[in-house]
Amino acid sequence: MRLRDTLTLAWVAGLSCGLLACSNSGNQPAGAAPVVDVTIAKGQVTPTNATVAAKVHQQITFHVTSDATDELHVHSTPDHKFEVAAAPNQTFQFSVDVPGNVEVELHHLDRTIATIQVQP
Amino acid sequence: MTVGPATVVLAHGLGGSGDLPVPYAYAMVGAAWALTFTFALVAFAWRRPRFDPRKPGRPLPAALTKIVDARATRWTAAALALLFTVWAVLAGVWGPRSNSNALLGVFYVLLWVGLVAASLAFGPVWQAISPMRTVYLVLRRMTPKRLRRPHLAYPASWGYRPAAAGLFAFVWLELASPDPASLPWVRSWLLVYAVLMLGGAWLCGQRWLARADPFGVYSMAVSRLSPFRRNPATGKIVVGNPLDHLPSLQVRPGVVVLLAVLLGSTAFDSFSSSPTWRAFADRISRGFGMPATVSSSVLRTLGMVVFICVVALTFSLAARATGGVDAEERRALPGQLAHSLIPIVVGYIFAHYLSYLVERGQQAVFALADPFGQGWNLLGLAHLHVAYVLSTHPPVLAGVKVACVVTGHIVAVIAAHDKALRLLPAGHQLTGQLTMMLTMVGYTFTGLYLLFGG
Numbered sequence: 383m384r385l386r387d388t389l390t391l392a393w394v395a396g397l398s399c400g401l402l403a404c405s406n407s408g409n410q411p412a413g414a415a416p417v418v419d420v421t422i423a424k425g426q427v428t429p430t431n432a433t434v435a436a437k438v439h440q441q442i443t444f445h446v447t448s449d450a451t452d453e454l455h456v457h458s459t460p461d462h463k464f465e466v467a468a469a470p471n472q473t474f475q476f477s478v479d480v481p482g483n484v485e486v487e488l489h490h491l492d493r494t495i496a497t498i499q500v501q502p
Numbered sequence: 503m504t505v506g507p508a509t510v511v512l513a514h515g516l517g518g519s520g521d522l523p524v525p526y527a528y529a530m531v532g533a534a535w536a537l538t539f540t541f542a543l544v545a546f547a548w549r550r551p552r553f554d555p556r557k558p559g560r561p562l563p564a565a566l567t568k569i570v571d572a573r574a575t576r577w578t579a580a581a582l583a584l585l586f587t588v589w590a591v592l593a594g595v596w597g598p599r600s601n602s603n604a605l606l607g608v609f610y611v612l613l614w615v616g617l618v619a620a621s622l623a624f625g626p627v628w629q630a631i632s633p634m635r636t637v638y639l640v641l642r643r644m645t646p647k648r649l650r651r652p653h654l655a656y657p658a659s660w661g662y663r664p665a666a667a668g669l670f671a672f673v674w675l676e677l678a679s680p681d682p683a684s685l686p687w688v689r690s691w692l693l694v695y696a697v698l699m700l701g702g703a704w705l706c707g708q709r710w711l712a713r714a715d716p717f718g719v720y721s722m723a724v725s726r727l728s729p730f731r732r733n734p735a736t737g738k739i740v741v742g743n744p745l746d747h748l749p750s751l752q753v754r755p756g757v758v759v760l761l762a763v764l765l766g767s768t769a770f771d772s773f774s775s776s777p778t779w780r781a782f783a784d785r786i787s788r789g790f791g792m793p794a795t796v797s798s799s800v801l802r803t804l805g806m807v808v809f810i811c812v813v814a815l816t817f818s819l820a821a822r823a824t825g826g827v828d829a830e831e832r833r834a835l836p837g838q839l840a841h842s843l844i845p846i847v848v849g850y851i852f853a854h855y856l857s858y859l860v861e862r863g864q865q866a867v868f869a870l871a872d873p874f875g876q877g878w879n880l881l882g883l884a885h886l887h888v889a890y891v892l893s894t895h896p897p898v899l900a901g902v903k904v905a906c907v908v909t910g911h912i913v914a915v916i917a918a919h920d921k922a923l924r925l926l927p928a929g930h931q932l933t934g935q936l937t938m939m940l941t942m943v944g945y946t947f948t949g950l951y952l953l954f955g956g
Contacts, residue, residue, distance in 0.1 A: 430780070430781070430784060431777040431780040431781050431784070432777075433777060457518060457519055458518070458519050459518055459519055459890070459893075461518065478519070480519065480890045480893050480894060481522060481893050481894060481896055482518075482519030482520055482521060482522055482893050483519055483520040483521060483522055483523070483775075484519045485519075485520075491794075492794045492795065492798070493784065494780055497777065499522055499523070500519070500522075501522065501896070502894060502895075502896060
């Protein structure tokens with residue numbers, strides 16, 4: 383049965399490709415309350431597009447040091463909005479009630495700082 | 503738990519959080535099932551075509567057909583839908599200028615995803631409720647007989663292309679425009695849509711609405727998967743195997759592009775929220791020398807076009823990759839197999855938008871109870887809270903999503919196999935469908951990978 387051998391081979395190949403493709407991106411474990419340090423300087427943000435793990439109702443903290451005013455938008459349920467001043471060491475805290483992928487975005491710079499994976 | 507009255511702009515124009523990625527194990531189990539089933543089908547399945555749209559189906563009571571086709575029912579449904587549309591549009595014009603506006607919820611959730619669910623459950627519902635058709639029919643009644651006749655014949659070579667363009671315009675506004683939550687943009691979109699539909703219908707008659715209305719064609723395509731259909735001989739409503747119904751999709755120019763727009767845009771929506779795309783887009787858009795919103799919109803448009811083209815090209819090439827047919831038959835193959843793409847499209851749309859439909863759908867309905875932000879509370883809806891039935895149970899949601907994708911894949915593969923037996927010459931039936939099977943496995947793996955989080 384040459385056909386059946388080919389099919390088995392294709393199956394194994396497909397499965398291992400899938401395994402390789404997926405194994406690169408693991409989730410970090412949600413342990414202690416997440417803290418993200420954000421620096422905004424000369425129109426650049428660090429970090430961008432980071433991934434953070436959190437639990438529902440957990441206190442999430444953003445420490446922001448900025449040289450310009452901006453708005454921090456948290457696209458969660460319920461959603462949060464914070465005014466960022468041009469000052470060092472500002473602290474913003476919030477918690478999320480519904481599990482999901484929550485994006486934290488700098489409104490004026492139009493950059494996503496982090497995506498928080500909120501697990502139940 | 504309250505729904506914030508003024509949320510901010512994000513993809514889909516509705517803000518809020520997205521679904522958690524599907525766990526790795528779920529995606530792998532789904533992929534393994536899809537692959538195993540596909541090759542088992544190719545190796546061991548039936549060798550004679552089984553599904554035929556001419557089958558009579560199981561008849562339902564004659565009264566049902568009578569009620570559904572009654573003029574009173576038709577006009578009531580059409581009038582209610584028109585009233586609902588007017589209500590939503592008024593909310594869009596005079597309602598709150600935020601993305602809790604009822605028009606956005608109706609447009610992006612109830613229309614775009616609700617239409618799929620309704621068409622799958624009941625059949626081509628848009629034909630019955632299309633507000634533009636109702637307006638056209640009423641206007642036609644009021645014009646003198648002399649002006650009523652269609653002026654032109656709908657060009658057959660256009661096929662579904664205008665509808666595909668309309669669907670592209672919709673997904674562009676939702677996923678690639680600078681600001682999907684902008685009410686002026688949505689209102690302009692609807693205005694252009696209304697003008698094109700009424701103008702086209704005035705020129706070409708109702709056929710224009712059947713071929714060029716994006717939502718009509720979308721609903722018609724999805725309804726081919728519905729268990730309810732008409733007996734082709736008697737016109738009575740029957741219930742039957744959706745796989746018999748599926749091949750009744752009319753093959754017209756643009757049918758593959760139409761389905762590619764739906765699948766490609768949904769896949770791009772998943773992909774564009776992944777960190778990979780974000781980082782790439784951030785890096786590239788700095789070099790454009792344009793405002794950030796414009797350059798990111800241009801980039802998203804290009805990305806979406808690439809996704810749509812990849813779907814259309816891979817599907818067309820896979821359909822053509824067979825021996826034993828002449829050039830003309832080969833050219834016709836992608837269209838003749840296009841119906842087998844519908845289950846993949848519907849499965850993936852459900853996987854991607856299910857929580858959106860269930861949870862944002864509630865939000866949209868509640869918003870309609872207070873369309874102008876005046877504190878109205880029609881039917882006691884405005885003060886209800888959204889029940890996050892799916893989001894609060896991520897494993898259930900993930901399971902449902904994977905099940906949708908894999909079911910769509912299995913139905914698609916069965917439909918493609920059966921049609922290949924009908925179309926391909928003996929001796930090429932097995933080899934001729936292998937490329938298509940592999941392509942479909944590719945779509946499903948990509949879909950699962952995107953749900954897994956890219």
